[in-house]
Amino acid sequence: xxxxxxxxxxxxxxxxxxxxxxxxxxxxxRREVLALLYRTPKGIKAYDLLxxxxxxxxxxxxxxxxxxxxxxxxxxLAHKIGxxxxxxxxxxxxxxxxxxxxxxxxxxxxxxxxxxxxxxxLYASLAATGHRLDSPEVEISAVCPQCVAGxxxx
Amino acid sequence: xxxxxxxxxxxxxxxxxxxxxxxxxxxxxRREVLALLYRTPKGIKAYDLLxxxxxxxxxxxxxxxxxxxxxxxxxxLAHKIGxxxxxxxxxxxxxxxxxxxxxxxxxxxxxxxxxxxxxxxLYASLAATGHRLDSPEVEISAVCPQCVAGxxxx
DNA sequence: GCAGCGATGTTATAACATCGCATATCCGCC
DNA sequence: GGCGGATATGCGATGTTATAACATCGCTGC
Ligand SMILES: [Zn+2]
Ligand SMILES: [Zn+2]
Ligand SMILES: [Zn+2]
Ligand SMILES: [Zn+2]
Numbered sequence: 001x002x003x004x005x006x007x008x009x010x011x012x013x014x015x016x017x018x019x020x021x022x023x024x025x026x027x028x029x030r031r032e033v034l035a036l037l038y039r040t041p042k043g044i045k046a047y048d049l050l051x052x053x054x055x056x057x058x059x060x061x062x063x064x065x066x067x068x069x070x071x072x073x074x075x076x077l078a079h080k081i082g083x084x085x086x087x088x089x090x091x092x093x094x095x096x097x098x099x100x101x102x103x104x105x106x107x108x109x110x111x112x113x114x115x116x117x118x119x120x121x122l123y124a125s126l127a128a129t130g131h132r133l134d135s136p137e138v139e140i141s142a143v144c145p146q147c148v149a150g151x152x153x154x
Numbered sequence: 155x156x157x158x159x160x161x162x163x164x165x166x167x168x169x170x171x172x173x174x175x176x177x178x179x180x181x182x183x184r185r186e187v188l189a190l191l192y193r194t195p196k197g198i199k200a201y202d203l204l205x206x207x208x209x210x211x212x213x214x215x216x217x218x219x220x221x222x223x224x225x226x227x228x229x230x231l232a233h234k235i236g237x238x239x240x241x242x243x244x245x246x247x248x249x250x251x252x253x254x255x256x257x258x259x260x261x262x263x264x265x266x267x268x269x270x271x272x273x274x275x276l277y278a279s280l281a282a283t284g285h286r287l288d289s290p291e292v293e294i295s296a297v298c299p300q301c302v303a304g305x306x307x308x
Numbered sequence: 309g310c311a312g313c314g315a316t317g318t319t320a321t322a323a324c325a326t327c328g329c330a331t332a333t334c335c336g337c338c
Numbered sequence: 339g340g341c342g343g344a345t346a347t348g349c350g351a352t353g354t355t356a357t358a359a360c361a362t363c364g365c366t367g368c
Pocket of ligand 3: 233243245246249253266
């Protein structure tokens with residue numbers, strides 16, 4: 001049975017609720033963008049997103065999608081992978097602990113990984129040099145399991 | 155006394171030697187770009203680099219600098235910080251172990267940090283999910299010591 | 309009504325990066 | 339010296355990613 005759809009719907013409703021709690025609102029545009037992000041778990045580029053948007057909203061323009069993305073990132077609902085100019089939905093409602101973003105150089109897929117031990121070690125390293133961790137996004141280039149196996153997924 | 159200059163000169167000569175070992179050649183353009191990277195340890199953008207280049211080489215164009223940067227990155231002499239579209243010289247001749255790149259969101263400065271413990275922990279995390287580390291560049295957003303102290307360096 | 313405000317529409321442009329093809333330079337070989 | 343391939347550079351155009359600037363809409367409170 002089709003649980004993906006209802007999963008996505010539930011996730012959208014949770015997202016809307018968490019925005020409301022913070023006094024922000026998940027408007028129709030933002031909701032559509034977030035839904036598209038949910039549909040492409042490996043990440044999507046802003047202009048591909050724009051193209052998708054235009055299918056239901058002919059007048060969508062770059063600011064339309066960038067504004068929605070900025071909002072979603074502010075709300076912790078999405079992340080940007082700078083290395084690849086790729087945007088992904090956050091897999092963890094709203095996480096306080098940083099995530100590792102594993103970017104596969106073969107298939108360009110992104111995997112979000114939470115790992116408390118890593119983060120502990122990370123904090124220690126940074127503290128030792130006087131730095132303070134700022135964002136929840138740590139980008140790492142790492143070949144994904146599929147591509148390690150040689151299957152070179154799309 | 156002015157040891158920066160001779161340091162940079164030495165570094166350039168080491169770089170040239172390591173290129174030669176690999177059958178590559180550090181040509182005049184590439185050498186100039188690398189020298190500019192050495193002069194801006196916090197990282198520099200491609201088009202700022204281009205502007206600098208034009209002061210001594212009026213006909214420099216975007217491909218001029220991007221080609222040189224690609225070469226330097228291939229040779230392990232420079233790194234790209236995807237998050238910021240910033241390029242930095244590698245602080246470690248040619249390093250096999252990955253580095254952490256701490257990008258300060260206040261001053262946009264980049265610090266390259268080698269930390270074996272972190273890397274060990276990182277390998278463990280990745281192996282646990284079937285990933286294999288690919289590139290020597292791990293990007294982390296972290297406020298630098300100067301900015302932690304509130305000095306908001308340029 | 310009508311200010312105040314957040315969101316959106318719209319146009320243009322800034323900023324970053326690559327392509328394609330011609331020319332030049334180097335180097336080993338005849 | 340002359341040739342041929344590989345590498346490097348010049349140069350114009352183009353492609354890709356992101357933001358600036360300004361107008362407008364729709365709601366809420368007064
Ligand atoms: Zn997340
Ligand atoms: Zn992959
Ligand atoms: Zn390095
Ligand atoms: Zn700083």
